[in-house]
Amino acid sequence: MSEDAPELGALPLDARVRLEALRYASGEEAATYIAIMRLFTGEIAGLLSDQSATEIATKLTEQGFEIDTDTVDDRLSYLVEHGNLARSPRETEARSLREYLQNRARYQLTQRGEMVHRFVEELLGHTDTAREVSTEMLGGILAGLTELARLDEAAIASADPDELARAIGTLFAQFERLVSSTRDFYTYLSQVLVRYDLDRDEFQAFKTVLLDYLQRFVDEIGRHMPQLSDVLVRVEPRVPALCARANSGARLQGVDGSVARRTQGLDPADWTGLHAWFVGGAGRDSDAAGVRRLATDAMRALLVNLRRIAGGRREQSRYGDLLTLARWFDTADDDTAHALWAAAFGLYSCRHLAFAADDDADPVPATASWWRTPSADVPVALRRHGARTIRGRSGRRDDYSEAKAARIAERERAERDRAAALAEIARHRGDLGTIRLSDRSRAVLLDLYSRAMVGNGRPLGDGATATTEVTAAGWRLVVRRTPGEGTVVTSPAGRLEMCDLTLSVEPISQEVAPGEETG
Incomplete structure (x- = not known):
């Protein structure tokens, strides 16, 4: 295989180029880059404006960043190379050569840069706390599907395209909210269930609050799922006609003549995910049924923690004890910290003690340093294989022939x-x-x-x-x-x-x- 040939499973070139737009948020100068991107995305008015390096440097200085204009220009050029920004085609008006050199390059936000920075801000603002599942969306989804199921072919043909598109868009927005909140909830739940450092109070709070809420969520899913499955089966044959009518209104076209992307749900292929979530498919159960199975798994994991707390033989974590010890070290003075260290870990200051060996055949005492004593006589089997030879007769092999015959x-x-x-x-x-x-x-x-x-x-x-x-x-x-x-x-x-x-x-x-x- 030649060096230029792509590796098996490697990302295509266009995908790697798009991922380059994420680099600015993970480097050493990430704070500066994020501050620059916030100046382009912070206000809605900034989305259609362009700014020069001088303007950006002035605003950064007001925010407490000590950075010169040339460095700002380098940062902006880096963002241009990775697709977050683009150079503005607008010509600048300058009354002097100095003003022209300062404003010769202006920059504006790209669609990719806005999307990437939106994800970056969402990740920075994320906290590892529980998020409620939007079960209230189930009723809205059922009502929206019921309204669409009432439309026959004549009603679809006479329906207002914008009204129909609004109804479908609202339905899928509610579905997306339900799915995303369910994923976030179960992700948080999995992080808590695998913890072995839950004490009795935390376990009690977790059991009474979180799992009671989980049971209500599962009951809500079980109550709505049969109705949603039924109405989805009735709506499915009319999905192509619904999407075609909703797309028959005035559409935005790009500069290349292609039709712009619309809200999710206005393409018949978007309905596959909705159908899979509530109805399932050939050879697979619905995702809603999978949510109920996950609740059973959560109950089992809870019982594992309960057996550990009750004093079983499972692995126990000293996480809480170590945190308490760390707090003691943090508040102790120097002498108390040394005494605490010795009491907690048994590591006292060095004391070199020695005494004469009692055995004349072995004149080296056990307390002698191995730096100055001859090598110990270690058996070859122990030295090479790490195990002593166990002598004696081997045990008799178990006979499973009778059990096999019975099976x-x-x-x-x-x-x-x-x-x-x-x-x-x-x-x-x-x-x-x-x-x-x-x-x-x-x-x-x-x-x-x-x-x-x-x-x-x-x-x-x-x-x-x-x-x-x-x-x-x-x-x-x-x-x-x-x-x-x-x-x-x-x-x-x-x-x-x-x-x-x-x-x-x-x-x-x-x-x-x-x-x-x-x-």
Whole structure:
């Protein structure tokens, strides 16, 4: 491979150039660069203005920065090279050569520079504290989706584009607020749960305040999720028409003739994230359901801390003790600090003591310095391998053959039971209607039904089907959406009635009807 060839997984050149715009905030002169960028982004009037190095130097001096004009000009040129600023094309008017040299270059803010500095200010103002989840947005999202679901094709065609764009934009702004606040909340929660330095008081406050709030949030998600999933399924077929109508109004065009980017949600592709959050997709659960699973994980982590505080054998942190000791050192005078050091760590001042060896065979006392004594006789095995040889008979190997045979026999019985259950189901060819099965066959039938629905990835619409194949037996289970009709399965365990769903057993060789999906 040549030296100029890009490495596998390396960022493309345009991406690396864009990331250069972040450099000014992490260097040694970051304070100066941030102060300069604040002069361009601090007020709304500064966004369309240009400023010279002399003007910037004057404003920096008023803020307490001792920096000359030439250095300011170098800083501005650096920001221009990395895409944060651009040189202004406006010509300057000068009454003298000195004024022309001072104002010959003027600078203005770029779109990339404004976006990067906005992120920098947000990061500088961020604090590692808990942020509430915006659960109030769930009601707004549901109301917005319900209003959009009421629009049929005629109503969409006659709707005002700006009103429709406003409704969609509001819906996605609420969704973005909900998602971002949920991420921030769980990030903070993970930082607290992994701490091993929580004392009893902190643990009690954390349990009663934070986790009670977490439970309310999970309950709120569980209450709204079925309704949101239902209305999203109804709105989904009309999303292209809604976006097309919302984009039919007056649009801003760039200097190159391309249409400017609009608010999130006005592109049909933006609805994929909304659908994935509340409904899910083929082979995956919804993100809202994942939020509820994370709450269960938080409860488990809380129990780990509870067992540690209760005096279990898990690792314990001395974080709180070390902070207390540090406070004692901070308030102690010199003599007290030495005494505290000796008492805490057992490190006293040096005392060289010696006495004669009791063993004539070993004339070197144990207190002699190893600098002046001969090398100790260390066994080769200990010196080279770091371990002493353990003599004696090795233990007998455990025999697991009986346990393995029991597990194999258990597996064979389970396979025979499943094969018998599949054979019992296969005897009912065609629509199942009202059938009676054994409890074992009923459990296998429900397992096949769940596989078909998970493979379909979404609720069945009218006339839609979902299937799952039993390849070894040569047949498949077909689930059809049939309003007004259903399937009834009775067994010794009870009676199961599926409303508006018809189950049928069909050979695999039969052609799949249009609209069917194989699970």
